[in-house]
Amino acid sequence: MSGHASIERLSLYVDAALAPAERRRVESHLEGCADCRHRLDGLRRVVARLEELPAATPPADMAVRIRRSAGVLGERREWHQPAGLPWRGLLAGPPLVHVFAVVLALGAIVYLFAFGVSGQRQGSTRIVLPAAAPAEAPARRIAEAPPPAAAEPLTAERATLASAAKDAGSPSRRLLGGVFYRQDGVWVEQGLTARLPDERLELSRTGAGELGDGELAELAGLDAPLRLRVGDRVVEIAFVPPAD
Amino acid sequence: MAVALAEANPAADDRDLALRHRYGDATAFDEVYQRYGEMVFNIALRLAGDREEAADLTQETFLRIYRHLAGFRGRSSLKTWIYRIAVNCCRSRLRRRDWNVRREPPERLAELVDGRAGPESRAATRELREQLEGAVRRLPVPFREAVVLRDVQGLSYDEIARVLGVRIGTVRSRIARGRERLRLLLEGEL
Numbered sequence: 160m161s162g163h164a165s166i167e168r169l170s171l172y173v174d175a176a177l178a179p180a181e182r183r184r185v186e187s188h189l190e191g192c193a194d195c196r197h198r199l200d201g202l203r204r205v206v207a208r209l210e211e212l213p214a215a216t217p218p219a220d221m222a223v224r225i226r227r228s229a230g231v232l233g234e235r236r237e238w239h240q241p242a243g244l245p246w247r248g249l250l251a252g253p254p255l256v257h258v259f260a261v262v263l264a265l266g267a268i269v270y271l272f273a274f275g276v277s278g279q280r281q282g283s284t285r286i287v288l289p290a291a292a293p294a295e296a297p298a299r300r301i302a303e304a305p306p307p308a309a310a311e312p313l314t315a316e317r318a319t320l321a322s323a324a325k326d327a328g329s330p331s332r333r334l335l336g337g338v339f340y341r342q343d344g345v346w347v348e349q350g351l352t353a354r355l356p357d358e359r360l361e362l363s364r365t366g367a368g369e370l371g372d373g374e375l376a377e378l379a380g381l382d383a384p385l386r387l388r389v390g391d392r393v394v395e396i397a398f399v400p401p402a403d
Numbered sequence: 404m405a406v407a408l409a410e411a412n413p414a415a416d417d418r419d420l421a422l423r424h425r426y427g428d429a430t431a432f433d434e435v436y437q438r439y440g441e442m443v444f445n446i447a448l449r450l451a452g453d454r455e456e457a458a459d460l461t462q463e464t465f466l467r468i469y470r471h472l473a474g475f476r477g478r479s480s481l482k483t484w485i486y487r488i489a490v491n492c493c494r495s496r497l498r499r500r501d502w503n504v505r506r507e508p509p510e511r512l513a514e515l516v517d518g519r520a521g522p523e524s525r526a527a528t529r530e531l532r533e534q535l536e537g538a539v540r541r542l543p544v545p546f547r548e549a550v551v552l553r554d555v556q557g558l559s560y561d562e563i564a565r566v567l568g569v570r571i572g573t574v575r576s577r578i579a580r581g582r583e584r585l586r587l588l589l590e591g592e593l
Binding site: 228 | 445449579583590
């Protein structure tokens, strides 16, 4: 070994992380080099003192603060609903608020299905979900669809994905999921909850989680894909979380 | 102080926690805090150097965990994943402070290690631990992260590389240079 041992070698030597041959070379050098022995001793003392630092205990109210902030616990916990459900926020209050929220939500749903996003009345306010998907409106997999070209106009499908990406950075998001359906060739996200944190939308296997007649689908960050039928529209939806 | 978890099957257990959280089991998040709350607080404390700030950072870290836990897929251990979130939470705050430290006059740091500077100016009456903590706070953030994860939290080089998202060679270098700076800062005090 020419000159002094590098600080990285000495540091690895302290950790006993050098290969045997390398360790022997360092030890051989240390025998004749007081400077390196001095540095090694210093490094050993630093490491020993750091390891001796006592573990600190978090403030006693730390867990409560976190739970309150996360909406997991606190004074409303008796009305807590599962974290993944989109209507969770609506059910986080006292029962009277629940009733009001549900009435509001149902009103919004009925209105949207009755008039559609274009505002055209479709003849009935009743949501009808046929038992089987019509042949002319087969389930489609977004994952198999070709990626949109950069210059392509923003469709509802792309808008949904874009809003998901945008919301991923928003500190205010709380709710997962949304209601989706396909109309006139585009995907529409309907708004009880419109936030899709951290997930990208991807259609997946068919037939899972089929809805019965009259059911409205709301998604909640499920990993089991749902197949939605709204009128003559069929949608399959799954949420795929980001890579760890 | 090394943080270790004794679990029969940590990977499956981690995924189970994430799934329970995903499907609305509120106790899953409580369990994550019980397991990792002290670990997160300690790394925030050692990186930020202040209890109040560490508490804020711990809260911020767990809010991020709460939001993202449903998406945890078990590709890394939950512990590594949480360390990564905690370190990221601390980083921007630490970098601001680190900028200020780097701009301090060099004499200020020299005073800390210069025995001739006089007892009143070099805080000779302070406890060794406080000196050490102060020296750690003066490390540049990348060195501080690596040294704290290694020598305070007891992570392996591989784990640190995964937490910081850098190559293991970079980890070795940062640890070595961080330790060397501490040695120089605390020369004669240890």
